Amino acid sequence: LLLSCTPYSTNLSSCCSSSNILLSPSVSAAFSLRTLTLDGYLEFEDLGNAAKDFGGRYHFLPSAVLHPESVADVSAMIKHVFELGTFSELTVAARGHGHSLQGQAQAHKGVVIQMESMKSHEMRVHMGKDPSVDVSGGELWINILHETLKHGLAPKSWTDYLHLTVGGTLSNAGISGQAFLHGPQIDNVQELEVVTGRKGDIITCSEKQNSDLFYGVLGGLGQYGIITRARISLVPSAERVKWIRMLYHEFSTFSMDQEHLMSSKETFDYMEGFVVINRTGLLNNWRSSFSPKDPVRASQFNSDGKILYCLEVAKYFDRNEYHVAEQSIEKSLSELNFIPSTLFQTEVSLVEFLDRVHTSETKLKEKGLWDVPHPWLNLLVPKSLISHFAEQVFGNIIGDNNGPILIYPVNQSKWNNKTSLVTPEEDVFYLVAFLSSAVPSASGNERLEHILAQNQRVIDFCSRTTTGCKQYLPRYSAREEWQSHFGPKWEVVTRRKLEYDPLAILAPGQRIFQKSS
Numbered sequence: 454l455l456l457s458c459t460p461y462s463t464n465l466s467s468c469c470s471s472s473n474i475l476l477s478p479s480v481s482a483a484f485s486l487r488t489l490t491l492d493g494y495l496e497f498e499d500l501g502n503a504a505k506d507f508g509g510r511y512h513f514l515p516s517a518v519l520h521p522e523s524v525a526d527v528s529a530m531i532k533h534v535f536e537l538g539t540f541s542e543l544t545v546a547a548r549g550h551g552h553s554l555q556g557q558a559q560a561h562k563g564v565v566i567q568m569e570s571m572k573s574h575e576m577r578v579h580m581g582k583d584p585s586v587d588v589s590g591g592e593l594w595i596n597i598l599h600e601t602l603k604h605g606l607a608p609k610s611w612t613d614y615l616h617l618t619v620g621g622t623l624s625n626a627g628i629s630g631q632a633f634l635h636g637p638q639i640d641n642v643q644e645l646e647v648v649t650g651r652k653g654d655i656i657t658c659s660e661k662q663n664s665d666l667f668y669g670v671l672g673g674l675g676q677y678g679i680i681t682r683a684r685i686s687l688v689p690s691a692e693r694v695k696w697i698r699m700l701y702h703e704f705s706t707f708s709m710d711q712e713h714l715m716s717s718k719e720t721f722d723y724m725e726g727f728v729v730i731n732r733t734g735l736l737n738n739w740r741s742s743f744s745p746k747d748p749v750r751a752s753q754f755n756s757d758g759k760i761l762y763c764l765e766v767a768k769y770f771d772r773n774e775y776h777v778a779e780q781s782i783e784k785s786l787s788e789l790n791f792i793p794s795t796l797f798q799t800e801v802s803l804v805e806f807l808d809r810v811h812t813s814e815t816k817l818k819e820k821g822l823w824d825v826p827h828p829w830l831n832l833l834v835p836k837s838l839i840s841h842f843a844e845q846v847f848g849n850i851i852g853d854n855n856g857p858i859l860i861y862p863v864n865q866s867k868w869n870n871k872t873s874l875v876t877p878e879e880d881v882f883y884l885v886a887f888l889s890s891a892v893p894s895a896s897g898n899e900r901l902e903h904i905l906a907q908n909q910r911v912i913d914f915c916s917r918t919t920t921g922c923k924q925y926l927p928r929y930s931a932r933e934e935w936q937s938h939f940g941p942k943w944e945v946v947t948r949r950k951l952e953y954d955p956l957a958i959l960a961p962g963q964r965i966f967q968k969s970s
């Protein structure tokens with residue numbers, strides 16, 4: 454039946470009605486994909502992987518998966534779906550490394566473009582006064598690190614985990630312990646090549662050229678186009694890293710020290726922090742990778758299961774600058790008010806430091822604890838609210854650690870406010886990340902339900918207390934919630950959507966706009 458309808462014309466309704474064949478629009482539109490001439494290839498079977506992500510809770514099967522070899526493939530696919538018009542339900546989702554949390558890179562009955570297929574394209578490093586590297590949108594940050602280090606260079610701003618793609622993190626922000634100094638990853642991009650949702654147009658954009666698209670795509674949740682190439686800013690790389698941790702009893706002292714480091718002229722290259730709830734033997738665990746500055750007093754330290762706050766900092770240096778780095782570290786530490794017996798440090802290579810979460814990944818995989826549901830909640834909390842938030846949430850709404858709880862401030866006067874990222878209105882705000890794992894246990898799914906309920910209580914607390922908190926890596930289902938999330942930016946979001954993806958073909962998994970059919 455289907456074959457009798459070939460060659461497929463873009464006018465599907467006339468094709469099917471003239472032969473009196475009744476095909477559902479989604480089946481016939483998906484079938485039309487087979488007519489595309491591509492450098493790469495399309496898959497129509499065994500598509501389960503494209504319906505999975507790190508969150509592990511949403512599974513939407515696509516109709517096809519495209520493994521593109523070239524930007525022309527990405528463009529041809531979008532153009533084709535665009536030309537099918539609203540007759541078809543087909544949508545298109547770029548999939549990076551699939552490390553979204555709630556189906557954001559999935560496309561129910563649509564086409565998933567597996568961007569990593571393009572990563573084999575050569576990375577090109579540009580030396581000179583303002584060095585940069587050209588990479589594919591499907592490239593993993595870990596590969597960029599290895600490649601740029603060959604030239605004595607490296608990107609400035611990272612995520613905690615490097616096995617994520619350029620397109621995936623640039624669609625969100627890419628926030629980590631360097632963001633207080635350099636802004637998130639989206640602020641360290643010189644140029645993009647984007648395939649828009651309007652006819653699959655291939656557009657090069659930057660601060661100076663097609664800047665509306667450039668800033669729209671950065672932090673734009675994949676709504677306006679697919680990033681096929683990015684030019685990332687680089688700086689001379691360091692060889693080694695001093696990696697230091699210390700504990701605090703009081704949140705106020707901890708956050709004061711974090712904010713002090715953020716505004717100091719001479720400071721660390723990386724700063725984060727995390728909350729420790731109800732954990733005994735923490736310092737003993739650290740000993741496998743860190744050494745205590747004062748081993749005797751460290752072994753006498755007893756947390757009594759109280760809530761503790763850990764400040765984590767790192768200083769980069771070259772071997773020939775070891776003493777200068779040591780002096781700078783000593784000076785910075787002397788200005789802080791941590792519990793003296795809890796100062797732990799280690800020295801590692803830059804790659805070991807930046808790729809640190811991969812080490813945990815390997816261990817968790819061995820124990821079967823990596824591919825479990827991850828009901829993560831990431832919030833951006835304004836400074837004026839953070840003490841009240843800490844008091845009400847840590848040890849109260851959140852009674853135990855189901856995974857790390859990160860907390861650190863950034864100053865957005867150093868961030869570019871032209872990107873699509875939505876942040877609180879105050880200059881200083883905190884990233885608070887509840888990185889929970891729903892570990893299969895006796896209580897099974899209840900555990901997941903329990904974490905989800907806790908997350909909801911934190912969200913409710915934020916909405917009751919202030920409208921100033923924003924979700925990072927957000928997901929909402931109702932249009933009004935998105936509108937409230939974007940606030941004054943909503944108007945520009947809808948205007949750009951109409952301009953660059955008028956049929957709402959792209960990134961359906963974000964659930965902001967819906968393709969009408």
Ligand code: FAD
Nearest residue numbers: 549550551552553590612613614618620621627628675680
């Ligand atoms: P995917 O999940 O595949 O895609 C994410 C979204 O981007 C989807 O909507 C997708 O359609 C879209 N997209 C993908 N590729 C493109 C493209 N080329 N062009 C346009 N749109 C595209 N985030 C931080 O900011 N800081 C962190 O420190 C951090 N640490 C993390 C640690 C772990 C272990 C994990 C799992 C995630 C972490 N994240 C962090 C979140 C991460 O940045 C996002 O989940 C990101 O989207 C994952 O990238 P990905 O390549 O897997 O993208």
